[in-house]
Amino acid sequence: MKYQRFLANKFFKSKKHGFLSFVSIISIVGIIVGVFALIVVLSVMNGFSSDLQEKIIGTRAHIYISSMFGGINNYEKYIPEIQSIKGVLGVSPVSSSEIMIKAGDSVTGGILFGIDKASFEEVTSIEKYMLTGGIKEIEQDEVIIGSELSLALSSSIGNDITIISPNVKILPNGSLLPKTIKLKVGGIIKTGMYEYDKSFLYTTLENFNYLFDAKKSSTTSIYVKVKNVYKTKELMKKIQKKLPDNLFMRDWIDMNHNLFTALHTEKFVMGLILFVIILVAGINIIVTIVMLVQEKKKEIGILRSLGVTQKGIRKIFLLQGIYIGGLGTAIGAILGVLTCVAIKVFHIQIPGGGSVYYISVLPVQFELFPDFVLIVAGAMIITIIFSLIPANWAGKLDPIRAIRYE
Amino acid sequence: MNEKIIELRNLHKSYEIGKNKQLEVLKNITLEVKQGEVVGIVGVSGSGKSTLLHIMGSLDHPTAGQVIYKNEDLYQYNDEVLSNIRNSNFGFVFQFHYLINELTALENIVLPAMILKNSPKNYEKGRTLLKEVGLYDRIDHYPNELSGGELQRIAIARALVNAPNIVFADEPTGELDNENSEKVFEMFLDIVKKHGTTVIFVTHNKEFAEKMDITYRLHYGKLEGI
Numbered sequence A: 001m002k003y004q005r006f007l008a009n010k011f012f013k014s015k016k017h018g019f020l021s022f023v024s025i026i027s028i029v030g031i032i033v034g035v036f037a038l039i040v041v042l043s044v045m046n047g048f049s050s051d052l053q054e055k056i057i058g059t060r061a062h063i064y065i066s067s068m069f070g071g072i073n074n075y076e077k078y079i080p081e082i083q084s085i086k087g088v089l090g091v092s093p094v095s096s097s098e099i100m101i102k103a104g105d106s107v108t109g110g111i112l113f114g115i116d117k118a119s120f121e122e123v124t125s126i127e128k129y130m131l132t133g134g135i136k137e138i139e140q141d142e143v144i145i146g147s148e149l150s151l152a153l154s155s156s157i158g159n160d161i162t163i164i165s166p167n168v169k170i171l172p173n174g175s176l177l178p179k180t181i182k183l184k185v186g187g188i189i190k191t192g193m194y195e196y197d198k199s200f201l202y203t204t205l206e207n208f209n210y211l212f213d214a215k216k217s218s219t220t221s222i223y224v225k226v227k228n229v230y231k232t233k234e235l236m237k238k239i240q241k242k243l244p245d246n247l248f249m250r251d252w253i254d255m256n257h258n259l260f261t262a263l264h265t266e267k268f269v270m271g272l273i274l275f276v277i278i279l280v281a282g283i284n285i286i287v288t289i290v291m292l293v294q295e296k297k298k299e300i301g302i303l304r305s306l307g308v309t310q311k312g313i314r315k316i317f318l319l320q321g322i323y324i325g326g327l328g329t330a331i332g333a334i335l336g337v338l339t340c341v342a343i344k345v346f347h348i349q350i351p352g353g354g355s356v357y358y359i360s361v362l363p364v365q366f367e368l369f370p371d372f373v374l375i376v377a378g379a380m381i382i383t384i385i386f387s388l389i390p391a392n393w394a395g396k397l398d399p400i401r402a403i404r405y406e
Numbered sequence B: 001m002n003e004k005i006i007e008l009r010n011l012h013k014s015y016e017i018g019k020n021k022q023l024e025v026l027k028n029i030t031l032e033v034k035q036g037e038v039v040g041i042v043g044v045s046g047s048g049k050s051t052l053l054h055i056m057g058s059l060d061h062p063t064a065g066q067v068i069y070k071n072e073d074l075y076q077y078n079d080e081v082l083s084n085i086r087n088s089n090f091g092f093v094f095q096f097h098y099l100i101n102e103l104t105a106l107e108n109i110v111l112p113a114m115i116l117k118n119s120p121k122n123y124e125k126g127r128t129l130l131k132e133v134g135l136y137d138r139i140d141h142y143p144n145e146l147s148g149g150e151l152q153r154i155a156i157a158r159a160l161v162n163a164p165n166i167v168f169a170d171e172p173t174g175e176l177d178n179e180n181s182e183k184v185f186e187m188f189l190d191i192v193k194k195h196g197t198t199v200i201f202v203t204h205n206k207e208f209a210e211k212m213d214i215t216y217r218l219h220y221g222k223l224e225g226i
Helices: A003-012 A016-061 A075-083 A147-153 A194-199 A205-211 A231-242 A256-296 A297-305 A310-346 A368-395 A399-404 B049-056 B079-089 B105-114 B121-132 B150-158 B177-197 B208-209
Strands: A064-068 A087-103 A106-115 A130-132 A144-145 A159-169 A176-189 A202-204 A221-226 A248-252 B006-020 B021-035 B038-042 B064-069 B092-093 B166-170 B198-202 B216-218 B222-225
Touching: A003 A310, A003 B105, A016 A256, A016 A310, A016 A368, A064 A231, A075 A087, A075 A221, A087 A147, A087 A205, A106 A194, A106 A205, A130 B105, A144 A147, A144 A159, A144 A194, A147 A176, A147 A194, A147 A399, A147 B038, A147 B150, A176 A202, A176 A205, A194 A202, A202 A205, A202 A221, A205 B092, A231 A248, A231 B021, A231 B121, A248 B049, A256 A297, A256 A368, A297 A310, A297 A399, A297 B079, A310 B079, B006 B049, B006 B198, B021 B049, B038 B049, B038 B177, B038 B208, B049 B166, B079 B092, B079 B105, B092 B150, B105 B150, B121 B150, B150 B166, B150 B177
Parallel strands: A106 A202, A144 A176, B038 B198, B038 B216, B092 B166, B166 B198
Antiparallel strands: A064 A221, A064 A248, A087 A106, A087 A159, A087 A221, A130 A176, A144 A202, A159 A176, B006 B021, B006 B064, B216 B222
16 A cells, blocks of 8 residues: 555544544535435436426327328328338327316316327327226227316216317307217226326217317327437438428427426536535535645654655545545435436335325436536545645645644 | 765755744754764754754755755755655654654554565564564553653664664653663663664763763754754
């Protein structure tokens, strides 16, 4: 072992000076709190973003094809052509529109999806969110509703609900008559996304077209599921070549751009704020080492008389800082990772649950790179930079003054 | 005839003690010390004995003049070289033991050798020196577990671990009672003579001074032969 490390170890472990140990502990705790908080908070934010993304991708299409002029007629002719493109996993016609729902005395708004039950499963992972019933088993006179909507309407499996279309007929006396359809609740779905569970309803495309007086072979959009969700733009170019000019496309990223940008910005700002904790802890390290140097002035003089260079003294005290920072970072990182594991394993419920937030369970996604690596590297870099300042000062101490004035 | 090992040429040292005021501690000091000599420097308190010793040992810079060690001016070197010379060529024993409290007796002795080169032989050397100063049974004791005389004997062993050419001793028995003071002094002289080490010994003890090969008095900043 080199003498610098040997002495740094001896000074660091010294139990004689309780006061100094206390200051060192404060510095170490500061780093622990900073690193721990950064890892946990950023992992939860990653989890939140990833969970949201998974649900959005799982319940909605990767690529949406719509018409500039209302619905898409004769959609059947486009489906095989889109399906033939490499990288496309599924294609399905899906109509959607805002509607009103009435069940008993309860009336609320919602979004009705008219689906082709044979192909809908190919474009979404919605089946895995079904509490009861299933997309494939949906009958002509049935509707699948979200779990929150089911609660709001006090309607469960087998109950009738009336769906009221905004498509109205004008009667001879001038009054408006909306078109309605009475359907039985055939399934309940729970995605965990409150907005979805509160307002989404799924029925057959035929029912939808009836309600909106649309042609049998028309749809408002075509959903496309792709193999790689991050390569939708490339596929969109290929699909566009097979479609007439009046049809246009948007992918899941375009549709949720603001949401993901907000999440990304929030994560960045939160990371920045929490990083300040590490900065403060770094300043603590300066104070700790300054106090250590002050206390070890005599030893610095002795070491210089024994032939230790200024560089050697600097290294001894730099190592002290690295020990404090390293210990704090290691403990903080271990605690942070363990907390992330605990959040994942114990499915911690969010107070207020889905009625307040999009999700009911605290999500977490630990990312080794860049988050974890950046946090650990950042903490260590701050430690080294902040330790260098007092270590440099220690190296420049006059050995004679250090000995004489003790 | 022994070779000259260290030489002081027209050495001056002064301190600023206020605006435009200088306190001249050492005035035009010239001295030659030969290999293996035990040189005593006496003088009243505050006469500048320690300052002279520190300058000779490369711990403090002179205001003017030169310290020639092995035919080279010591103060032409940078910190790195000067520290290496101090480590491998010089040994220091101060009035106070200045051992490191966090290290055992053996570790304190071995420390200069570790600074020079990290080798398992260092501990062997340390053990041999501990035997020489009669403290082998205190090998794992920390400074706060040793008496004043024992601490100073450990400090002497530490000064000798790298087999230095010169040992600078700054009143090493000044903090000890008469009995311990004599014991430590005799032991110190025995060891350095056995090792053939040159010694510059600062003291105000006349009896000790008489036992030196040559003694100088520092009087009003000037060095006079006795």
